[in-house]
Amino acid sequence: MANPSANSDPVTLEDVARRVGVSARTVRRALDGGRVAAWDCTARREEAIRRAAEELGYVYRPNAAARTMTTGRFNSVSLLMSTRAGQGLLIQEMLDGICDELEEWNLHLSLIRLPDRQLTDADSLPKVFREGMTDGLLIDYFNEIPAGMEAAMNSLDIPTVWINSQHPADCAYFADAGAARRAVEEMIKAGHRRILYADFSNPAGQTPRHYTGTERRRGYEQAMTAAGLKPLILQENVPHLNRVAFARDWLCQHRQSLPTAAFCYHISSAISLREGARDAGLRLPDDLQVACFADRIPDLAYAEIPAMVNPWHDLGRAAARLLLAKIAAPGTHPAPVILPFTWVNADRLRPPANARKAARPAHATL
Amino acid sequence: MANPSANSDPVTLEDVARRVGVSARTVRRALDGGRVAAWDCTARREEAIRRAAEELGYVYRPNAAARTMTTGRFNSVSLLMSTRAGQGLLIQEMLDGICDELEEWNLHLSLIRLPDRQLTDADSLPKVFREGMTDGLLIDYFNEIPAGMEAAMNSLDIPTVWINSQHPADCAYFADAGAARRAVEEMIKAGHRRILYADFSNPAGQTPRHYTGTERRRGYEQAMTAAGLKPLILQENVPHLNRVAFARDWLCQHRQSLPTAAFCYHISSAISLREGARDAGLRLPDDLQVACFADRIPDLAYAEIPAMVNPWHDLGRAAARLLLAKIAAPGTHPAPVILPFTWVNADRLRPPANARKAARPAHATL
DNA sequence: ATGAAAGCGCTAACAA
DNA sequence: TTGTTAGCGCTTTCAT
Secondary structure (H helix, E strand, O other), X not given: OOOXXXXXXXXXXXXXXXXXXXXXXXXXXXXXXXXXXXXXXXXXXXXXXXXXXXXXXXOOOOOHHHHHHHHOOOOEEEEEEEOOOOOOOOOHHXXXXXXXXXXXXXXXXXXXXXXXXXXXXXXXXXXXXXXXXXXXXXXXXXOOOOOOHHHXXXXXXXXXXXXXXXXXXXXXXXXXXXXXXXXXXXXXHOOOOXXXXXXXOOOOOOXXXXXXXXXXXXXXXXXXXHOXXXXXXXXXXXXXXXXXXXXXXXXXHOHHHOOOEEEEOOHHHHHHXXXXXXXXXXXXOOOOEEEEEEOOHXXXXXXXXXXXEOOHHHHHHHHHHXXXXXXXXXXXXXXXXEEOOEEEOHHHOXXXXXXXXXXXXXXXXX | OOOOXXXXXXXXXXXXXXXXXXXXXXXXXXXXXXXXXOOHHHHHHHHHHHHHHHHHOOOOOOOHHHHHHHHOOOOEEEEEEEOOOOOOOOOHHHHHHHHHHHXXXXXXXXXXXXXXXXXXXXXXXXXXXXXXXXXXXXXXXXXXXXXXXXXXXXXOOOOEEEEOOOOOOOEEEEOHHHHHHHHHHHHHHOOOOOEEEEEOOOOOOOOOOOHHHHHHXXXXXXXXXXXXXXXXXXXXXXXXXXXXXXXXXXXXXXXXXXXXXXXXXXXXXXXXXXXXXXXXXXXXXXXXXXXXXXXOHXXXXXXXXXXXEOOHHHHHHHHHXXXXXXXXXXXXXXXXXXXXXXXXXXXXXXXXXXXHHHHHHHHHOO
16 A cells, blocks of 8 residues: 555545536536536436446545645635633533534634744744645633734634633623523522522622623623522632632531521532532532532532523534635624523422422312 | 735745845745855845845745645644544644644644544545645544544544544543552552542443543543452442432442542542532542642632642643654654643642541640 | 546655 | 656636
8 A cells, every 4th residue: 555645535626527527517517516508418427427426436536635726715714722721621422513514614623723923923823724735723822811812813814713701702602690680580589588599609809700700790780689688608719628618618607697598609619619519518409409510410410409500502603603704705794692501400499398388288278 | 005915015935136136046945955055155145035035025934825736745733623623632832732743843733623424434534634735644533533534534644633632642631540550559558548539420331431540540440459349339320410419329328438538530530529528518628638640730729639630731741742743754653752740739639538547646746 | 417637745665 | 956847636717
């Protein structure tokens, strides 16, 4: 096997053309457009071409490199990430969503990781993408976006879409505030009045790294205020290994007027809170009904609680679709796509224990 | 901007050559090989070439498509997955590892998802990879590998490496049995005698979907047997929402001789077990010391317990390195690479409560 | 409607 | 050592 190429089967248009006795151009057209006209003779020839192509194993898989050379299109888009860890998220469901959408357009997906220095350098970027052979960029970078990166991306003449990040246009992200409000409304509807908001990931004073830190809390506050309830917020960036103790201590200190429910920034906060609550002697869910945000349904295996789950698959699809639209119509700037969450395990949402106790006799009379 | 191409800056070798007044081939060589000889005149010209290239913004980023056309190499490898969900795993750390290794060789990473039907069809695969423009395949498919897929992959004349899957050669996976044995040995060393193995993901009777289901249990059994202890196994595929109750009930039924510790197949089993234990009235970790396997360090935020963590980054790197070796030396079949786990939160591993009680007076006398 | 020819940017092979 | 030539497989343009 002297051929170093990956294809053991380099059937070219030319090969097919020779076999049938027509030009490559004709083969291309036959394979491409389908029929040519009602001209009987043509139709038959076309049939012959198609058959020959199939026999030789051509089946419309043109050499992508050759095609790129003439068209200037790569038929591929890239997911752009930072080499710095934690700046973006790579969720399997999201990639599935992206791939699902791209597949329908016969586009490939590549992964590109660049150091922050490069991501903010408008001069070197085009060269990277020339080598990277990509028609568009899905930007998976939403934490602490470096100064200059947005400008550098906008100066590119290749279409870009931001994933999970709020921008004036060209982006897709989640409707966190609305989801938080909805969840807390459900808890209120279930009869809870003292509802805690717990976030052990984001520091108290400063702006959170990601918009979710602000939005989720805001949604909680909206729901509480709208219902005439007083927000009760426990927000602090606590190291993982201290969270359970932190939660336990807080609950012990507030033993006089404990919340009957808590809505958490993330399931990791929820788990810690639940463990801390149990250590503080509370019974779950009787004494404390916990709900939270969660990235994925499987994560909920960690705790059987009501949760707002990120529709990552939808996000991937939406972002890819946005990018395809921009590729098809260069220069346009579609409005942001904002995706609603999925509310799961709703049946695990129970009223507060005292309300249940009060209600029980009524049921007993049935 | 009439140019539909992604590069706004199509500087070619030719352009550089014209500027300096040499041939494209010479430019290529100057940029490529560095110096030519001690011939003074040449050295100067070379310098000029390099400067011209830089001024024009060429900086050794040749048009990848053109290069592919002549060399037959794509300078890209692909991560191959099934469109069927759950057959492979896409862990961010693993992708980072792959990218880190590929970067050093200036190779790109593409994602390819194919339906099982295609993955088992040795005829259509080469065409796919011809279009996909890939020099090698990292196969991320380890659950219920379809019959014929292994043969189809082997029949490809493009190098392949299996990720997280046991094969005679050309694969990288984790040393699960050894890790389980090691963890249980540590628990025994800490003084535990009745150690439970809990797995709520894999069914009791049949062979687990993935090798870890077998290997982890085997490692546990080895450690127990070697220490003269009797294995105590609780293995059953329980739906997520029933796991806590399942664990609680089991513990209640075995109240007479409860284990003092448990080693779990996965952190999700561990969490459920802990919740169940608390519901059964046990105090943690005094009454039950739980340890487990975990995919990622952040997952351990869910429970502050000792764990064997998969070195996903290492796996990605190892698999990529293996693939690069195969690309460099086609036809070779390197032996499997087996990666050791990381043992974390070891300081959370406590002796059984009665041992602690017995030990306490001794400490008090200090 | 079809064929012929040019050329995309690069590198391999050869000639000088 | 350097320059020239040819050609990768495809699409586009132009002539038929």
